[in-house]
Amino acid sequence: MNILIENVKILTMADGELIKNGNIYIENEKIKKITNDKIDFSYDKKIDGKNYLAMPGFVNAHTHVGMSLFRNFSDDVELMTWLNEKIWPLEDKLIEEDVYWASLLSHAEMIMTGTTSFADMYYFEDQTIKALEKSKMRAQISRGLTLEDKNYKKIEENIELFKKYENSQDGRINIAFGPHAVYTTDKNYLKEINKYAKKYKMPIHIHLSETKIENDECIKRFGQSPTEVFEECGIFENRTIAAHGLYLSDKDLDILSKYDVSVVHNPSSNLKLSSGFLDCTRVINKKINLAMGTDSSASNNNLSMIKEISLTSLVSKYNNPQNLKAYDVLKMATINGAKALGLDDKIGTLEEGKLADIILIDLNNPNHTPQNNLISSLPYSTFDKDVSYVIINGDLVYDDKKFVYLNEKEIIKNAEKSFQKLRNRK
Numbered sequence: 001m002n003i004l005i006e007n008v009k010i011l012t013m014a015d016g017e018l019i020k021n022g023n024i025y026i027e028n029e030k031i032k033k034i035t036n037d038k039i040d041f042s043y044d045k046k047i048d049g050k051n052y053l054a055m056p057g058f059v060n061a062h063t064h065v066g067m068s069l070f071r072n073f074s075d076d077v078e079l080m081t082w083l084n085e086k087i088w089p090l091e092d093k094l095i096e097e098d099v100y101w102a103s104l105l106s107h108a109e110m111i112m113t114g115t116t117s118f119a120d121m122y123y124f125e126d127q128t129i130k131a132l133e134k135s136k137m138r139a140q141i142s143r144g145l146t147l148e149d150k151n152y153k154k155i156e157e158n159i160e161l162f163k164k165y166e167n168s169q170d171g172r173i174n175i176a177f178g179p180h181a182v183y184t185t186d187k188n189y190l191k192e193i194n195k196y197a198k199k200y201k202m203p204i205h206i207h208l209s210e211t212k213i214e215n216d217e218c219i220k221r222f223g224q225s226p227t228e229v230f231e232e233c234g235i236f237e238n239r240t241i242a243a244h245g246l247y248l249s250d251k252d253l254d255i256l257s258k259y260d261v262s263v264v265h266n267p268s269s270n271l272k273l274s275s276g277f278l279d280c281t282r283v284i285n286k287k288i289n290l291a292m293g294t295d296s297s298a299s300n301n302n303l304s305m306i307k308e309i310s311l312t313s314l315v316s317k318y319n320n321p322q323n324l325k326a327y328d329v330l331k332m333a334t335i336n337g338a339k340a341l342g343l344d345d346k347i348g349t350l351e352e353g354k355l356a357d358i359i360l361i362d363l364n365n366p367n368h369t370p371q372n373n374l375i376s377s378l379p380y381s382t383f384d385k386d387v388s389y390v391i392i393n394g395d396l397v398y399d400d401k402k403f404v405y406l407n408e409k410e411i412i413k414n415a416e417k418s419f420q421k422l423r424n425r426k
């Protein structure tokens with residue numbers, strides 16, 4: 001599909017804090033040209049960009065899309081109670097079909113709020129991949145790996161996912177290993193995962209130092225921090241997404257900065273589960289790639305990156321307005337997320353030759369008036385409803401606030417039905 005976006009304001013995220021005017025020519029899956037000139041180009045679709053801001057689609061670098069049936073199911077508790085008493089017992093009853101509809105529900109929510117890629121950790125991931133055939137989103141998929149894993153069957157499933165789906169769906173899908181966390185694994189298990197990650201050159205997705213209890217118990221168990229345990233087991237020798245990172249010591253940060261590890265900030269989930277709030281500036285100052293995620297809609301309780309961008313900005317400024325400029329937060333949600341997924345040469349900025357993962361934000365509304373500083377407007381004034389067009393891999397998937405491929409009504413009906421059945425399942 002060839003698309004022309006004409007006369008649009010563009011935040012490329014590649015030219016620094018500059019908004020330029022121009023036309024974006026999308027040929028098949030790539031950005032062919034960004035220019036003020038008219039070029040000879042035949043298009044299937046033209047979008048009048050006059051009232052819009054074009055920018056890279058958001059990269060949600062940590063989520064569990066299969067969990068969206070658990071939305072508003074367990075609130076007002078901290079992480080370990082939430083997992084042990086509420087979520088894990090319910091997950092025992094989850095079936096493949098639930099994860100299919102939960103995934104589609106999440107994909108719809110992400111697309112309509114401007115997310116084009118995500119990194120996921122869950123199980124029944126073949127259902128999430130099946131849902132991706134419909135939604136056309138870009139994703140890094142990992143199978144959550146925990147110690148209740150007889151004969152390493154889960155590791156095997158994770159490898160199967162890699163063999164079957166790596167680079168599938170026009171290259172939109174990549175597969176990672178998902179060792180869940182230090183408290184659900186042990187050193188032998190982590191070393192086994194590292195062995196296969198090296199063999200298949202697969203990246204890794206973990207939860208890291210999310211709560212103070214996680215750290216304290218790890219130190220009691222191993223005499224080491226979670227970061228030290230993962231390092232000893234070789235995990236960081238593979239490109240790694242480390243979600244949360246709230247309780248990292250200076251030594252931990254020094255370790256992470258030596259490797260290709262991206263920390264992912266999940267502000268809503270961290271606040272809601274009373275885990276704490278990440279000092280983003282401290283991580284960035286250590287030259288560690290800091291990306292952004294929503295975590296699942298069971299602990300957030302939605303999947304809007306616009307909300308995470310806003311929260312990250314505002315809460316980071318609680319004691320110093322100089323903390324975290326608007327542009328730095330936008331980097332976390334775009335190019336840093338792309339780097340976390342190993343895709344920074346392909347997505348994350350709008351540049352000629354890159355894949356076209358582009359969103360258009362509607363500026364013709366009270367909350368964007370006057371158009372004074374559009375970069376500031378993104379964290380401070382933009383709402384989810386302002387996302388009007390979403391293009392993924394050169395394919396228009398959201399057209400003037402309507403889904404092109406997804407049937408929203410059908411998804412809502414089936415997700416609701418699945419949840420009712422799940423609740424009544426013994």
Ligand SMILES: N[C@@H](CCSC[C@H]1O[C@@H](n2cnc3c(=O)[nH]cnc32)[C@H](O)[C@@H]1O)C(=O)O
Nearest residue numbers: 064087121122123144145146180207295296
């Ligand atoms: N227990 C599953 C695999 C785990 S998938 C990833 C797990 O992460 C859990 N999870 C979701 N959000 C968080 C979080 O913020 N911290 C820790 N775990 C989480 C989620 O409930 C899920 O159990 C099996 O049967 O094989």
Ligand SMILES: [Zn+2]
Nearest residue numbers: 207243295296
């Ligand atoms: Zn998580």
